Amino acid sequence: MPEGPDKDCTLCPRLAAYRADNAAAHPDWFNGAVPAFGGIDAHLLVVGLAPGVSGANRTGRPFTGDWAGDLLYSALKGHGFASGNYDKRPDDGFELVGARVTNAVRCVPPQNKPVGAEINTCRSFLTEEITGMPDLKVILCLGRISHESTLRALGLKPSRHAFGHGSEYEVEAAHRHVTLLSSYHCSRYNTNTGRLTEEMFNTVMARARDLADAP
Numbered sequence: 376m377p378e379g380p381d382k383d384c385t386l387c388p389r390l391a392a393y394r395a396d397n398a399a400a401h402p403d404w405f406n407g408a409v410p411a412f413g414g415i416d417a418h419l420l421v422v423g424l425a426p427g428v429s430g431a432n433r434t435g436r437p438f439t440g441d442w443a444g445d446l447l448y449s450a451l452k453g454h455g456f457a458s459g460n461y462d463k464r465p466d467d468g469f470e471l472v473g474a475r476v477t478n479a480v481r482c483v484p485p486q487n488k489p490v491g492a493e494i495n496t497c498r499s500f501l502t503e504e505i506t507g508m509p510d511l512k513v514i515l516c517l518g519r520i521s522h523e524s525t526l527r528a529l530g531l532k533p534s535r536h537a538f539g540h541g542s543e544y545e546v547e548a549a550h551r552h553v554t555l556l557s558s559y560h561c562s563r564y565n566t567n568t569g570r571l572t573e574e575m576f577n578t579v580m581a582r583a584r585d586l587a588d589a590p
């Protein structure tokens with residue numbers, strides 16, 4: 376079972392300092408490195424960017440309470456990857472079914488923007504997730520940073536695997552064949568500007584479903 380970073384991880388000084396500021400201002404928030412959500416035996420791993428300050432950083436569950444979580448969890452449920460009602464709380468009883476959700480960077484970054492060194496440092500935890508999932512068949516990367524960090528976690532070059540909405544690559548992960556599927560991030564910015572529509576996101580999720588169900 377991947378252990379993930381300590382809640383009070385100090386590997387990235389800027390992120391640890393930002394977490395400390397948030398903890399001082401909002402002592403009732405989670406304010407820590409957010410652990411993955413869902414079973415380790417899942418076929419699907421969704422990799423987001425990083426916790427939002429008043430979303431996953433507050434609740435302690437990836438995407439929970441973040442704008443992006445509404446679309447992500449509705450699409451996961453719509454394609455049979457979740458059960459129960461998502462109610463933006465870690466104790467809402469919502470459960471993932473055959474899916475696991477994590478982030479390329481586990482701690483909230485200022486302005487939602489992790490720097491390269493932070494993405495690189497946190498990658499060891501992403502690698503640990505991928506190699507620790509015995510039944511993994513498909514990795515769904517949300518956004519370019521997730522796509523590139525996941526490729527690097529697998530020892531592959533982003534220059535040879537261009538990011539695109541719906542891009543798909545057969546890759547080797549811990550001696551297994553896995554499909555690396557990518558989507559534009561389901562962020563407020565992308566959905567408000569029309570770069571990503573609900574239909575586009577659901578089309579990618581349907582593909583993830585097919586890949587997860589393939590023998």
Ligand code: URA
Pocket residue numbers: 423424425426427430431436437438439441443444478517
């Ligand atoms: N919340 C997360 O946990 N991850 C994202 O990528 C966006 C919001």
